[in-house]
Each structure stands twice: as C-alpha cells, then as structure tokens.
Amino acid sequence: MKNAQTCVGLIEEDEDKFRKIAENSFVGMFIYNEYFIYVNEAFTKMTGYSSDELLKMHPWDLTKDEYKPRIEGLIRKRLAGEMFSSIQNDIPLVRKDNQILAVKISTETISYQDAYAGIGIVMDISDLVKKNQIIKVLIQALAQSDDIVFITDTTGCIEYVNDALLSIYGYEKDEVIGSTPALFSSKQHGESFYKNLWNTILSGKNYHHLIMNKKRNGEIIYVDTKITPVKNEEDGKVSYFVVTARDSTKRVLTEKKLTKLATIDPLTQIANRYQIQYYFDDFIVRMERMDEVFSVLMFDIDYFKSINDRYGHYVGDYILKAFSKLIIENIRTIDKFGRWGGEEFLLLLADTTEHEAMQIGQKLNRLVAEKKFDNIYTITVSIGVTEYQKGDTKEKCIARADRALYAAKNLGRNRVVYN
Ligand code: GH3
Ligand code: MG
Ligand code: MG
Numbered sequence: 001m002k003n004a005q006t007c008v009g010l011i012e013e014d015e016d017k018f019r020k021i022a023e024n025s026f027v028g029m030f031i032y033n034e035y036f037i038y039v040n041e042a043f044t045k046m047t048g049y050s051s052d053e054l055l056k057m058h059p060w061d062l063t064k065d066e067y068k069p070r071i072e073g074l075i076r077k078r079l080a081g082e083m084f085s086s087i088q089n090d091i092p093l094v095r096k097d098n099q100i101l102a103v104k105i106s107t108e109t110i111s112y113q114d115a116y117a118g119i120g121i122v123m124d125i126s127d128l129v130k131k132n133q134i135i136k137v138l139i140q141a142l143a144q145s146d147d148i149v150f151i152t153d154t155t156g157c158i159e160y161v162n163d164a165l166l167s168i169y170g171y172e173k174d175e176v177i178g179s180t181p182a183l184f185s186s187k188q189h190g191e192s193f194y195k196n197l198w199n200t201i202l203s204g205k206n207y208h209h210l211i212m213n214k215k216r217n218g219e220i221i222y223v224d225t226k227i228t229p230v231k232n233e234e235d236g237k238v239s240y241f242v243v244t245a246r247d248s249t250k251r252v253l254t255e256k257k258l259t260k261l262a263t264i265d266p267l268t269q270i271a272n273r274y275q276i277q278y279y280f281d282d283f284i285v286r287m288e289r290m291d292e293v294f295s296v297l298m299f300d301i302d303y304f305k306s307i308n309d310r311y312g313h314y315v316g317d318y319i320l321k322a323f324s325k326l327i328i329e330n331i332r333t334i335d336k337f338g339r340w341g342g343e344e345f346l347l348l349l350a351d352t353t354e355h356e357a358m359q360i361g362q363k364l365n366r367l368v369a370e371k372k373f374d375n376i377y378t379i380t381v382s383i384g385v386t387e388y389q390k391g392d393t394k395e396k397c398i399a400r401a402d403r404a405l406y407a408a409k410n411l412g413r414n415r416v417v418y419n
Contacts, residue, residue, distance in 0.1 A: 028103075028122040031112060032059045033079055046103075046124055048096035059118070064092045064100070078109045078118045085109075090129055093122070102129040148223065148245040154202075154238055156180040168247055170216035181243070184213040186220055201229050204238050210248065222252040265339040267317060268324035276338025276346050280394050283336075283348055287388065294350050295357030297364075298384040298401040299327075301343040302413040307379065315377065322373045323381075330367060331360075346398070354387035354418055361385050361416035369414060380414035 022029040028043030060071040107120035151160040207227040223245040230240040263275040308316040384405030404419035
C-alpha cells in the first residue's frame, strides 16, 4: 500500500525522471491498463516484440493460455482501483519467437492520467530456474542413490546424509547430522592414515581409499570411499567435502577368504608352501638391498609315520598343529615359518648367520623333544640348516638345507646339522 502510494507520487510528479530511469534500465519495465501503455527497451528485448507491437497487446497476451485468466483477473482488479502490490515468481513469458522465459514480475497499482493503471518490473530468471531445477534433480539423485553420500563442512561436521547411508549404517538422520565421520570409525586405522587423508583433502585434492568403518550395531563395514573437496567459486577456498562411498564388504571378505586360502595352510594355520616361497623371495630382495644375512632351516618330524600308525591320523593332525604353534611361539615376528608339505617345515631366520641359526635350531629341537603334546605324546625333529649365500637361487639354497636335513636323519635323527 505504502509502496504503491510512493510510486503514484513519483509518476505524477516526475514522469520524465521515471522514463529516464526506465530507458537506462537492464530490467524490463512497463505500465499498463487494458493494454501496455509504456514499455522500456529492456522489456522489448526480453519479449522480442517492438514497442509499437506491445502497445497493441494486453499484458496477459504475453503468458501461456493457462495463466491468462488469473493474470487478467489481477489486472482488472487493479484497473478497478484496488491498491496492492504483487510479486509473481516463475511465470512463463512467451516471446514473439515462441521461446518461453521464466520471469519474475513485481507490479503495483498507480494512478496514471486520471485513471488506475499498473506499473511493473520484470526480470528474466530462466537461468536461475534452470539451476534450481538441476539442483533439485541432483538432490533427488543423491537421495535415491544406492551409494552412501554425505557432505561435511571443512571441520568435518556432517551437514547432509542420504538415505543409503542411514539404512546401511543403521542410524537415524538426527544422530548423524551435526556429528563428524568419527561416528563411523572402526578404530582400525592409525593416526597417520587420518593425517594423510586430511592433508590430501585440505589441500584440495580428491581422496580415494578403502576404509574400514563401523555400523551403529558395531558390525564392521568396508567402504570404497571417495572424498571430493568442493571449492568456493569466489575465493577458490575449500568449503565442503562431498563423500561418496560404496559398501564393498562382500567383495573384501571374499578377497580375504581367497587370500587366506591361497596363503595359509588349512590344517596348521601357518604359511603354506606357496606363501613361504613368497617370503623367501622377499628375504632375498631385502638382503640384497640392506646387505643382510639370513638363514634357512628345513624341519622334518622323525618317524611321523609311526605316530599315525600307533595313535591314528587324528592324533597325527593334532600334533602337526601343536608343533606349528610351538615353533611360531618361539620365533620372532620377523622370522617366517611355513609348512613345506606333510610333516616338513621351512623356517626363515631374518638377520641371522648360520652359526646363530644352529643355536636357534638346537633350541627349537630341544623344545620339541621336551614338549608333551596333549600331556601324552612326544616327538623329535631333525633340522637341516644353511645360510643364504649371495647369488644363491631359492631352489639351490633349499636343496642345501635339504641335504643337511638328510645328513641329520642319517646321523640318527633328533639333531641339527648345517651345510
Ligand atoms: P623320518 O622322517 O624320520 O624318516 O620318518 P617319517 O615316518 O616321518 O617319514 P616319512 O616321510 O616316510 O613319513 C611322513 C609321514 O607323515 C607319512 C604321512 O602319513 C604323514 N603325514 C604327512 N602329512 C600328514 C598330515 O597332514 N596328517 C597326518 N596325520 N600325517 C601326515
Ligand atoms: Mg618327511
Ligand atoms: Mg619325517
């Protein structure tokens, strides 16, 4: 009401001034009664009609048929003297070339040349409307995605989560919004893991990693996670992090199972023949790089056939397991022990000379002989020892340990021999 009256004053007192403003404006401006009675240049450009053409048109001629009755109704109220301002957001304006623009129109009632009229400004908001539509579609797509999506600010505070995250992790929305991703932490990654993650994203780079998370019920979940830092258009500073992740738990567990099958001996749960050879190759690489020595011990349980014969295969199996456990418990984690086959085992001693390996072999030989398995059974073991020589192949070195073992057997078993 107040605006309308101010406007009335302006037009009546200084119509010239209004026209000057209107002619220089980038915003479309018009005055109408039944027809347009004034249009500025910006408005003619927006509509594609000349001012002569527009001055022969009703204002509602510029919109789509289904909008016409409502617009005409509003206009007739104005022309009858009702004082009101109106803002129409997102009204279709049909141009002369039939192209349709989304426009925002603000209008007021004024008195003009002794009658009521309308004055209005119009802005083309097609780009904005299109942008808003795209944003709506994007939000819908995120909400419906099977992938986990959440958005945090630069401190990690979660501002958006999609339904997939809530249903996969088992949280309610208000439990997640406002917390940080620490909520999902499985505590399985160390400090340096997170330091690297934060360094990467704070420097504006994308981050991609398999992360072990925890659901609300404590279950572990493996998520293939991508973090995208989103930068401010104005100053280029990172302002948000968009996190998308895929639940890869099934794949990871299958891979772990396969790796285990491929590398672990199912009976004794120590490295299998394939894996101990892999360790051997690794020892050779390391020794060549660091100029370190290492030693190889081949074990064979004495008269194991008679254990099976006397007590049965089941007891034989039990002894193989208990024997493996005993050795593992008495070596360092940097040493590698694996099942070579049957009741034969291979031990790799890192940073150990043949002389030291003999002492360790003797210690292990004694431990085995003294052990009462299941408080009943005793066994002895023969051990062949050799030190890896520069230029040795793995096969050559193992053959040497085997010869030492053969000698130990020939000398009466339950002993350690080097070659
Ligand atoms: P020695 O080595 O002292 O010459 O005598 P041995 O009786 O140990 O020698 P041999 O190599 O002839 O026999 C090894 C036996 O180990 C034969 C096989 O029945 C037994 N054996 C191999 N693998 C397994 C296993 O997985 N479980 C059981 N219970 N026995 C096994
Ligand atoms: Mg054997
Ligand atoms: Mg044997």
